[in-house]
Amino acid sequence: MAQIIANPSWLGRFFTRIKYVTIEQASLVVYFKNKTSYSYPIGEFTNFPQLKKALFSSKITLITNKSTVISFLNKQQATSLNDQLNVLVASSLEQKVNKAKTLLKQYATSEYLRDSNIPILSKSVFSLAQQFSSAPALWQQYLSPVNVKFLTILNSAATTELAVAELRQQYEQKQLAIKGDFYNKVESNPLTLEQRLSVIRDNDKNLVLAAAGTGKTSVMIAKSLDLIAHNTVKPKQILILAYNKNAANELKARFEQRAKHAGLNIQAPSILTFHALGLKLLQSAEQSPVVSKFTTNPMLLNQWLTQWVSNKIKSDPAFCKTYIDLLYELKNIVSHKPESHHTQTIKNSQYQSLAGYKVQGYQQLLISNWLYLYGIDHNYTQGESTDFYLPKYNIYLVHFNIDRQGNPLFGIKKASYSEQIKHLRKQHKQNNTPLIETFDYNWQEGKLEQRLKAQLQKHKVVANFIGEQKVYERLTSTGQLKQSIEKYLSCLSAIRVEQLSASQLVERIKQSGIKNHKNYATLLSTIHSAYTQELNTQGAIDFDDMIIKAANLVKTGKAVVPWSHILVDEFQDISRARMAFLNTLIKYGDNIRFTAVGDDWQAIYRFSGGKLAFTTRFNNLVGSHTLTMLQKTFRYNNSISEIAGRFVMQNPEQYKKQITTHTQVQSPQVILLDDIHQGSKSVAEKVQQTIATINKNNSAASIAVIARYRFLLNGVQKHLEPKPVSNPVHFWTLHGSKGLEADYCIIIGFEQGKLGFPGEHQGNNLVEALLPVQDKYPHSEERRLLYVGITRAKHKAYLIADPHACSTFISELINDNYPIHIASKLFNKPPS
Numbered sequence: 001m002a003q004i005i006a007n008p009s010w011l012g013r014f015f016t017r018i019k020y021v022t023i024e025q026a027s028l029v030v031y032f033k034n035k036t037s038y039s040y041p042i043g044e045f046t047n048f049p050q051l052k053k054a055l056f057s058s059k060i061t062l063i064t065n066k067s068t069v070i071s072f073l074n075k076q077q078a079t080s081l082n083d084q085l086n087v088l089v090a091s092s093l094e095q096k097v098n099k100a101k102t103l104l105k106q107y108a109t110s111e112y113l114r115d116s117n118i119p120i121l122s123k124s125v126f127s128l129a130q131q132f133s134s135a136p137a138l139w140q141q142y143l144s145p146v147n148v149k150f151l152t153i154l155n156s157a158a159t160t161e162l163a164v165a166e167l168r169q170q171y172e173q174k175q176l177a178i179k180g181d182f183y184n185k186v187e188s189n190p191l192t193l194e195q196r197l198s199v200i201r202d203n204d205k206n207l208v209l210a211a212a213g214t215g216k217t218s219v220m221i222a223k224s225l226d227l228i229a230h231n232t233v234k235p236k237q238i239l240i241l242a243y244n245k246n247a248a249n250e251l252k253a254r255f256e257q258r259a260k261h262a263g264l265n266i267q268a269p270s271i272l273t274f275h276a277l278g279l280k281l282l283q284s285a286e287q288s289p290v291v292s293k294f295t296t297n298p299m300l301l302n303q304w305l306t307q308w309v310s311n312k313i314k315s316d317p318a319f320c321k322t323y324i325d326l327l328y329e330l331k332n333i334v335s336h337k338p339e340s341h342h343t344q345t346i347k348n349s350q351y352q353s354l355a356g357y358k359v360q361g362y363q364q365l366l367i368s369n370w371l372y373l374y375g376i377d378h379n380y381t382q383g384e385s386t387d388f389y390l391p392k393y394n395i396y397l398v399h400f401n402i403d404r405q406g407n408p409l410f411g412i413k414k415a416s417y418s419e420q421i422k423h424l425r426k427q428h429k430q431n432n433t434p435l436i437e438t439f440d441y442n443w444q445e446g447k448l449e450q451r452l453k454a455q456l457q458k459h460k461v462v463a464n465f466i467g468e469q470k471v472y473e474r475l476t477s478t479g480q481l482k483q484s485i486e487k488y489l490s491c492l493s494a495i496r497v498e499q500l501s502a503s504q505l506v507e508r509i510k511q512s513g514i515k516n517h518k519n520y521a522t523l524l525s526t527i528h529s530a531y532t533q534e535l536n537t538q539g540a541i542d543f544d545d546m547i548i549k550a551a552n553l554v555k556t557g558k559a560v561v562p563w564s565h566i567l568v569d570e571f572q573d574i575s576r577a578r579m580a581f582l583n584t585l586i587k588y589g590d591n592i593r594f595t596a597v598g599d600d601w602q603a604i605y606r607f608s609g610g611k612l613a614f615t616t617r618f619n620n621l622v623g624s625h626t627l628t629m630l631q632k633t634f635r636y637n638n639s640i641s642e643i644a645g646r647f648v649m650q651n652p653e654q655y656k657k658q659i660t661t662h663t664q665v666q667s668p669q670v671i672l673l674d675d676i677h678q679g680s681k682s683v684a685e686k687v688q689q690t691i692a693t694i695n696k697n698n699s700a701a702s703i704a705v706i707a708r709y710r711f712l713l714n715g716v717q718k719h720l721e722p723k724p725v726s727n728p729v730h731f732w733t734l735h736g737s738k739g740l741e742a743d744y745c746i747i748i749g750f751e752q753g754k755l756g757f758p759g760e761h762q763g764n765n766l767v768e769a770l771l772p773v774q775d776k777y778p779h780s781e782e783r784r785l786l787y788v789g790i791t792r793a794k795h796k797a798y799l800i801a802d803p804h805a806c807s808t809f810i811s812e813l814i815n816d817n818y819p820i821h822i823a824s825k826l827f828n829k830p831p832s
């Protein structure tokens, strides 16, 4: 090909530094008058050059990453140069289109297009289509028709997002068609479309959001078999994480059974619990850790902490004092409101002083405890006029809820309260009985103890500290030591699963509005250090350590992550520590695809660190992902589904799902029964009658009696023992029923109060502060528990409740007209 040269036009000689422009060795080269030159490799052209003709000269615009204009060229020469350039650019673009096809095949046709591969396609594929759309005529003129067609199709999606969605959909359709037979047979029943899609979608991160009985297990088995059978993934490259050992064993057995059925002679993937995974990684780095006996026997941990705290109380006066001070936590100032209002009855008081009095308010608690600790015998009576009486000295002690200006707290009328105080003082004066006065403002100013001491001294009351040994004995005999140990064990567990640093600990307690937050944080840090010290002494680690250590080995390259696919079951209950561990595996592994399978409606393990937000806010907290919903349930009928679903979706934080059921019925299958037998309350008798009814219709049907608390089940079980039925009868707590099913379920324990359902017991303030943040909807976790309970039933769920003191859940079902069958007239709905 003859070399074409374009010189500046006659006019251009005056205005441009260019000497001439030519094509040399696949580049457009511009030579300047000052003897320098600049090359534009044709491979870098992203589109055809644009030739613009003016009156006296032409200009060529080169389109690379940026556009460059070469002006004032001789018109005729510029046209020839541009023609030749077009031929060369066309050949380069043709190669680019061919490369784009290869990339598209690699990243979007032979596998599910992953988020991490979108930038590659954006750069080398989607951008080509955009260039094509800006000059289609030239592309059509110079490129092969097949490539033009390819670009036209690619270009039909208006945005990258749409193109990605389109490519993914095409991939899904193709896979559905190719593997239809496999998906029909891989499980005992043909997979549903949504189950198939969950199997096919293989983004970097995937969330399979299910409902109860929608076949989560089927999806995990089918997905791993599909990967092994069709995608040349080796079993050992797949890791399935189960919530506990039983679930892991069940998955293993089911995998083997299905593989055999599919005629695949393959070993099972790694199906492990998080703990077993931690251990496996440690072992792979030739570490054989000793697992602390505390992990397998929580009683031993309880004994150890009790011993440690006891020794500390007996030997460390400062610790002893702090321990007493922190027995009850006071949550912000408003929580001592009831003591001034006199609304809370003494019976319900949460404060029990060391002297054994249930005192009305937190400040009275401090006073009573101080008197006790300093050996001052005192009586306590709740009343308008007096609080404490010291019989040995015939002295009265009153704590007034007023500030320095004499204003009573919390809306009590100043005039009448002042009158009361005046009257009281007068009375004592008349009777000549000494009266010691303390005030709310003493406490607010941190000087209550000081005031008390000074006043007692003034009245010659002898105050001698009873000694740490006696304090310890008292704490033991009142049960307060035991109670506090349980509280601190829960805190310890929360600190471990939430992996809280010392500063996070302070912050969390402070945020929750607990008074003395620094002291609590210090006490908890001390307990935590003692615990880790104890593990050191044992030469052992616990499960939390195991996960942290395993993650560190991965981070430092001492343990390799051999998996290409990680599937996690029961994701709604994942803890922060476990999520951090998973993130490490994903980050340090090679191109890992992560699938979380969970049901936000069944998140019931917050107390062991389950952080539902990882599921409900997956995008923010875990990352961009593909979401697939499993909304067809096979376990139960439309009646159970409608009631349980509507009930759980009252909480706006839960995902909205439209559940369809395999089985349809016409009448309500959730039945409300009262717990009255022959005029008096007898839950056990009612359960027995219900079982008898079921037995009459189907003597082989499985039955589960389910309750919030184990002790409720024990009572019923004992009652039933003398008259066994042929049906298999199970006794499950609501938590324990997760993942299980029975033909008929009988749910009991719908009481009001602390041990009711929903439990009015909000949990301990301190423990609450350390657990993962909970959504604000009232009783949200208990609500999900009832959802779990009802959806264990394949045919009918019976709810046995007290009609005279209805639990709020039962009232809600009645008053909001849930389509349940109310089989007792005792549940009268209030007239609307």
Ligand SMILES: Nc1ncnc2c1ncn2[C@@H]1O[C@H](COP(=O)(O)OP(=O)(O)OP(=O)(O)O)[C@@H](O)[C@H]1O
Pocket: 188, 189, 190, 191, 192, 195, 210, 211, 212, 213, 214, 215, 216, 217, 218, 599, 634, 635, 738, 739, 740, 791
């Ligand atoms: N495509 C299907 N066709 C028919 N039955 C199915 C299908 N998929 C799953 N099942 C059946 O539905 C039942 C529930 O499945 P599975 O136990 O996997 O559900 P799950 O989502 O784990 O339930 P849960 O969350 O309540 O524990 C099982 O008996 C299973 O065999």
